Amino acid sequence: MTEPTLSVRNLRVEIPTRRGVLTAIDDLSFDIAPGEVLGMVGESGAGKSITGSAVIGLLEPPGRIAGGEIRLAGERIDNLAPDRMRRIRGRRIGMIFQDPLTSLNPLYRIGDQLVETILTHQRVTTGEARRKARQLLEEVGIPAAETRLSSYPHQFSGGMRQRVVIALALAADPELVIADEPTTALDVSVQAQIIALLKRLCAERGAAVMLITHDMGVIAETADRVCVLYAGRLAEIGPVRNVVKHPQHPYTIGLMAAIPSLSGDPDEMLAQIPGSMPRLGAIPPGCAFNPRCDYSFSRCRAERPEPYPAGTSHAACFLHAPEALRQAPSDILQAATAAGISLPNTVDGAS
Amino acid sequence: MIAFAIKRFVQALGVMLVVALISFMMFRFVGDPVNQLVGVDTSPAEREALREALGLNDPVLLQFGRFVVKAAQFDFGISYQFKQPVASLIASRLPATLELSLVSAFFALAVGVPMGVYTGLYRNTWLARGFLAISLVGVSLPTFLIGILLIFVVSVHLGWLPSFGRGQTVSLWGVWSTGLLTKSGLQSLILPAITLGLFQMTLIMRLVRGEMLEVLRTDYIKFARARGLSRRAINFGHALKNTLVPVITITGLQLGSIIAFAIITETVFQWPGMGLLFLQAVQNVDIPIMAAYLLLIAFLFVLINFIVDLLYVAVDPRIRLGGARG
Ligand SMILES: Nc1ncnc2c1ncn2[C@@H]1O[C@H](COP(=O)(O)OP(=O)(O)O)[C@@H](O)[C@H]1O
Ligand SMILES: [Mg+2]
Numbered sequence: 071m072t073e074p075t076l077s078v079r080n081l082r083v084e085i086p087t088r089r090g091v092l093t094a095i096d097d098l099s100f101d102i103a104p105g106e107v108l109g110m111v112g113e114s115g116a117g118k119s120i121t122g123s124a125v126i127g128l129l130e131p132p133g134r135i136a137g138g139e140i141r142l143a144g145e146r147i148d149n150l151a152p153d154r155m156r157r158i159r160g161r162r163i164g165m166i167f168q169d170p171l172t173s174l175n176p177l178y179r180i181g182d183q184l185v186e187t188i189l190t191h192q193r194v195t196t197g198e199a200r201r202k203a204r205q206l207l208e209e210v211g212i213p214a215a216e217t218r219l220s221s222y223p224h225q226f227s228g229g230m231r232q233r234v235v236i237a238l239a240l241a242a243d244p245e246l247v248i249a250d251e252p253t254t255a256l257d258v259s260v261q262a263q264i265i266a267l268l269k270r271l272c273a274e275r276g277a278a279v280m281l282i283t284h285d286m287g288v289i290a291e292t293a294d295r296v297c298v299l300y301a302g303r304l305a306e307i308g309p310v311r312n313v314v315k316h317p318q319h320p321y322t323i324g325l326m327a328a329i330p331s332l333s334g335d336p337d338e339m340l341a342q343i344p345g346s347m348p349r350l351g352a353i354p355p356g357c358a359f360n361p362r363c364d365y366s367f368s369r370c371r372a373e374r375p376e377p378y379p380a381g382t383s384h385a386a387c388f389l390h391a392p393e394a395l396r397q398a399p400s401d402i403l404q405a406a407t408a409a410g411i412s413l414p415n416t417v418d419g420a421s
Numbered sequence: 422m423i424a425f426a427i428k429r430f431v432q433a434l435g436v437m438l439v440v441a442l443i444s445f446m447m448f449r450f451v452g453d454p455v456n457q458l459v460g461v462d463t464s465p466a467e468r469e470a471l472r473e474a475l476g477l478n479d480p481v482l483l484q485f486g487r488f489v490v491k492a493a494q495f496d497f498g499i500s501y502q503f504k505q506p507v508a509s510l511i512a513s514r515l516p517a518t519l520e521l522s523l524v525s526a527f528f529a530l531a532v533g534v535p536m537g538v539y540t541g542l543y544r545n546t547w548l549a550r551g552f553l554a555i556s557l558v559g560v561s562l563p564t565f566l567i568g569i570l571l572i573f574v575v576s577v578h579l580g581w582l583p584s585f586g587r588g589q590t591v592s593l594w595g596v597w598s599t600g601l602l603t604k605s606g607l608q609s610l611i612l613p614a615i616t617l618g619l620f621q622m623t624l625i626m627r628l629v630r631g632e633m634l635e636v637l638r639t640d641y642i643k644f645a646r647a648r649g650l651s652r653r654a655i656n657f658g659h660a661l662k663n664t665l666v667p668v669i670t671i672t673g674l675q676l677g678s679i680i681a682f683a684i685i686t687e688t689v690f691q692w693p694g695m696g697l698l699f700l701q702a703v704q705n706v707d708i709p710i711m712a713a714y715l716l717l718i719a720f721l722f723v724l725i726n727f728i729v730d731l732l733y734v735a736v737d738p739r740i741r742l743g744g745a746r747g
């Protein structure tokens with residue numbers, strides 16, 4: 071097995087506030103293999119952006135990494151000195167933010183922002199950097215790249231600006247690209263183009279991608295694997311096909327059922343998960359999802375589940391614990407099976 | 422761009438006309454100009470002749486028109502107290518005030534911007550807190566008090582710098598007397614310039630600090646960090662440049678206030694500028710000087726505003742190139 075491009079182990083992010091320390095990310099682990107696209111999904115406030123910021127070392131103070139490890143191609147990066155981390159940003163990890171309208175400095179020409187980025191990371195002359203900048207603009211599909219170099223951001227449309235942002239993020243050929251809701255702020259008509267562009271360019275470069283979004287349609291079409299977050303904790307992680315078609319965590323089941331089907335049958339009722347995700351200060355004991363879960367039982371309210379193997383995925387749910395058949399009431403087991411949850415096939419943990 | 426300039430020009434013209442009207446009204450309502458010109462023993466007939474000669478019996482609108490036309494040619498009449506053309510009186514005082522104001526503004530910028538940048542970047546250091554505390558003093562102490570304190574400490578107690586006057590001046594091309602070329606002129610300038618610029622300096626410092634904090638939170642700064650740009654490039658390139666857009670505007674507009682508020686500093690330091698001239702004029706009800714001063718200050722304000730607008734356009738491509746698309 072090759073070394074993962076990104077390996078996050080037991081990550082814990084805390085935000086000290088006046089009313090106490092909030093745990094925004096709690097014991098989160100996941101890997102992204104070279105060239106792989108990992109989709110990060112979850113409701114707004116689940117901790118997707120904070121995870122991305124933690125990986126690239128740009129957590130906003132007072133937020134801080136309070137535990138765990140982040141490794142880039144095997145090398146630990148969560149405890150690097152600021153200046154060494156800065157050299158990794160842009161060069162080895164590129165990041166794309168949600169809003170292309172505000173990601174570019176309004177007072178700098180597109181070309182200057184590109185050249186500046188290239189010169190920061192590569193030992194080339196200004197002339198070469200400028201040639202490279204033009205080439206990047208052509209690659210992201212901006213017509214008349216040479217003349218567009220001297221344009222200012224406000225002279226571009228939103229979609230075009232996100233293309234420029236992609237060019238900037240990829241300028242130094244990073245091995246990992248974090249895209250935080252790269253199309254949420256865009257017109258529906260250009261969203262698919264931007265995602266396709268991002269996917270193609272990263273594939274050409276062999277870059278691993280952490281694609282943060284709450285659009286399951288984008289995930290289904292783009293990601294190789296999916297990581298589902300709930301209240302700062304991992305709910306489920308697995309290959310995209312399995313997570314979308316055969317979700318194993320009750321929360322994921324609800325999330326998938328909430329997507330309008332692609333056939334767009336207007337009579338189809340959307341299944342809704344009752345209640346809402348808890349605020350960080352008010353996460354219930356046990357499984358964070360238990361108050362909203364149709365399949366919860368006594369253990370869910372007492373203990374925190376770790377990710378258990380669940381089919382080809384992993385799900386942090388006691389229904390997948392080896393002891394589940396013995397511990398959970400039979401009506402809940404029946405309901406879970408009916409909902410497509412594949413229960414463990416041993417009666418206790420002795421297998 | 423041209424249309425913008427023309428529009429601003431027309432607006433400026435309007436403002437100047439209104440100020441001219443106010444100046445003109447002073448002549449009619451603050452005392453009788455004839456009384457100011459003649460002695461007590463002048464006969465009514467002589468007074469009437471003078472009134473006729475001065476055009477004071479003409480229709481008001483005609484008088485106003487004449488006033489505007491003359492003012493446009495820098496003809497503000499004769500000073501009651503000095504019996505000299507107001508224009509030449511002001512011209513002889515203008516350099517002192519402008520030099521003081523510009524040096525003050527330069528001091529305010531040169532000290533205020535770096536202090537603002539520093540306090541914005543290193544918010545929690547004791548030096549930053551110290552700067553903020555000083556700025557509070559600068560904002561809350563009245564100008565004359567600062568001036569008197571400076572005179573007391575630096576001039577009287579330490580004896581380092583002169584406490585009044587402009588020192589030795591040099592005449593340039595026969596029209597501009599400058600104090601910037603002699604040692605005593607420069608020494609005399611220091612205390613008044615600090616006094617006049619201190620308030621603006623603290624204002625600029627607080628403005629830059631606030632803007633800096635604001636800009637550092639923006640997405641494009643976050644994106645600049647995510648691209649791995651150096652701290653220097655981010656703080657002094659991307660952040661500072663965006664900070665300077667409002668700073669240019671405010672500083673420019675403040676230059677007008679500096680010139681106007683020079684009155685107080687000029688009084689404290691007996692600085693032979695227009696402000697001192699104006700105060701003497703007020704004491705002696707010398708309306709031509711008062712009117713001319715009012716017009717001149719208004720003109721400077723309007724001119725500075727105009728220049729600031731153009732500068733603003735030069736810095737911000739969104740305005741310069743227009744057509745912002747969403
Ligand atoms: N500075 C902060 N202080 C307190 N809570 C914060 C702060 N920043 C983020 N949070 C909380 O952290 C959680 C995760 O945020 P985020 O990662 O932005 O979610 P999302 O999954 O929508 O990207 C949210 O509940 C948010 O309210
Ligand atoms: Mg987010």
